[in-house]
Amino acid sequence: MDMLLNPLNRRHRLRHDIPVVPGAFPLVGHLPAVVCDLPRLLRRAERTLGSHFWLDFGPAGHLMTSLDPDALALLRHKDVSSGLIEDIAPELFGGTLVAQDGIAHRQARDAIQAALLPKGLTLAGIGELFAPVIRARVQRWRERGDVTILRETGDLMLKLIFSLMGIPAQDLPGWHRKYRQLLQLIVAPPVDLPGLPLRRGRAARDWIDARLREFVRAAREHASRTGLINDMVSAFDRSDDALSDDVLVANIRLLLLGGHDTTASTMAWMVIELARQPGLWDALVEEAQRVGAVPTRHADLAQCPVAEALFRETLRVHPATPLLVRRALRELRIGQQRIPTGTDLCIPLLHFSTSALLHEAPDQFRLARWLQRTEPIRPVDMLQFGTGPHFCMGYHLVWLELVQFCIALALTMHEAGVRPRLLSGVEKGRRYYPTAHPSMTIRIGFS
Numbered sequence: 001m002d003m004l005l006n007p008l009n010r011r012h013r014l015r016h017d018i019p020v021v022p023g024a025f026p027l028v029g030h031l032p033a034v035v036c037d038l039p040r041l042l043r044r045a046e047r048t049l050g051s052h053f054w055l056d057f058g059p060a061g062h063l064m065t066s067l068d069p070d071a072l073a074l075l076r077h078k079d080v081s082s083g084l085i086e087d088i089a090p091e092l093f094g095g096t097l098v099a100q101d102g103i104a105h106r107q108a109r110d111a112i113q114a115a116l117l118p119k120g121l122t123l124a125g126i127g128e129l130f131a132p133v134i135r136a137r138v139q140r141w142r143e144r145g146d147v148t149i150l151r152e153t154g155d156l157m158l159k160l161i162f163s164l165m166g167i168p169a170q171d172l173p174g175w176h177r178k179y180r181q182l183l184q185l186i187v188a189p190p191v192d193l194p195g196l197p198l199r200r201g202r203a204a205r206d207w208i209d210a211r212l213r214e215f216v217r218a219a220r221e222h223a224s225r226t227g228l229i230n231d232m233v234s235a236f237d238r239s240d241d242a243l244s245d246d247v248l249v250a251n252i253r254l255l256l257l258g259g260h261d262t263t264a265s266t267m268a269w270m271v272i273e274l275a276r277q278p279g280l281w282d283a284l285v286e287e288a289q290r291v292g293a294v295p296t297r298h299a300d301l302a303q304c305p306v307a308e309a310l311f312r313e314t315l316r317v318h319p320a321t322p323l324l325v326r327r328a329l330r331e332l333r334i335g336q337q338r339i340p341t342g343t344d345l346c347i348p349l350l351h352f353s354t355s356a357l358l359h360e361a362p363d364q365f366r367l368a369r370w371l372q373r374t375e376p377i378r379p380v381d382m383l384q385f386g387t388g389p390h391f392c393m394g395y396h397l398v399w400l401e402l403v404q405f406c407i408a409l410a411l412t413m414h415e416a417g418v419r420p421r422l423l424s425g426v427e428k429g430r431r432y433y434p435t436a437h438p439s440m441t442i443r444i445g446f447s
């Protein structure tokens with residue numbers, strides 16, 4: 001199938017001496033091709049235009065996209081701002097630390113970081129909280145015999161994140177509904193009328209924020225239901241310059257958003273890879289039988305190298321966050337390329353994650369690249385979580401929950417004498433933006 005580009009727009013144009021990729025549609029620009037076919041779009045642009053080119057992200061405007069590995073240094077550059085993300089999605093990310101720079105960013109980040117590091121997660125008993133929820137879910141898959149995998153992992157991840165926040169089981173359906181409405185803010189047209197996505201999304205955000213405020217109050221009164229919120233609130237209250245509750249609430253909401261789609265997509269890809277590569281499944285089952293139980297603490301993860309390699313390789317081949325956006329605050333250079341002040345930038349992690357410049361045989365799914373390595377994990381090996389001051393705050397949590405998930409899946413299915421099998425094609429229906437994920441319709445059987 002050919003790419004979703006506008007056949008009437010073939011003109012070669014330059015902006016600031018950098019070529020614009022032809023084929024943009026009015027209003028939505030290159031978004032159809034970005035969403036459905038980003039790897040091919042980047043490869044074609046590189047082949048025909050070189051390492052730097054403009055892509056039109058429709059309402060978000062033109063972003064100068066760089067495939068030069070030097071562009072990664074921009075993620076650590078003091079004159080490169082994260083504020084662009086707030087311009088693109090003000091309703092979701094306004095006031096959150098992902099859109100802040102410098103001291104404001106560091107203050108908010110420092111105040112909640114400790115709760116998400118291995119020690120904080122262990123003290124709050126997050127592994128113990130998650131293990132039974134994950135085991136119950138894969139047990140249900142075994143009983144059902146086949147599942148639509150992305151829908152299931154999406155549901156499981158919401159349950160885990162809500163349990164992290166201490167939301168009681170009977171309140172979950174209400175939270176699910178509001179969360180789905182909140183997500184509509186990503187695509188809502190800017191029309192604020194009753195019944196339209198913007199109005200519904202804002203109302204859902206206010207509902208969620210009001211409840212998060214109650215959690216914060218409960219934590220201050222030492223009546224919190226979970227260690228994690230408790231730890232965040234006390235760290236926030238201890239921070240040098242008092243930060244307002246609005247900042248705390250917006251950032252707890254950011255954790256709900258940041259940890260859902262990304263992890264659900266990775267989990268679904270893991271099951272798909274296990275289903276289509278029987279050797280991977282056998283290695284995982286052997287490891288699960290050796291450890292005998294779902295690990296609950298970070299210290300236990302070292303006993304699960306196969307599950308860890310599966311987590312790292314799945315993310316390398318299928319990075320859930322395909323691109324990062326930034327704004328140049330002054331004139332910069334990427335290699336030989338001059339970047340004018342004010343340029344909006346796109347740094348496609350997806351391209352670097354599967355680039356031959358950074359990985360040997362990048363297109364091959366190889367656990368051995370992790371299992372046989374002797375040197376420690378480098379920043380470039382974790383690129384799927386970003387790099388620099390905005391490096392993902394959920395990294396240790398994701399590592400824990402995905403290893404837990406792999407071991408639970410292998411133990412449960414092996415006990416029943418079944419293994420995952422792919423019941424549908426994988427290539428059709430993949431999406432790459434705003435989060436990359438496999439097709440919604442892929443079914444996995446357990447037989």
Ligand code: HEM
Binds near residue numbers: 389
């Ligand atoms: C496979 C799962 C995940 C992937 C691939 C992922 C990826 C990323 C990436 C690439 C960034 C950098 C954004 C930037 O530089 O602009 C980021 C930031 C962030 N992530 Fe994750 N993430 C995942 C899971 C999670 C989870 C589970 C949480 C929390 C519960 C989380 C919370 C955050 C937060 C709060 C930030 C903003 C950090 C900052 O701006 O300082 N993420 N993530």
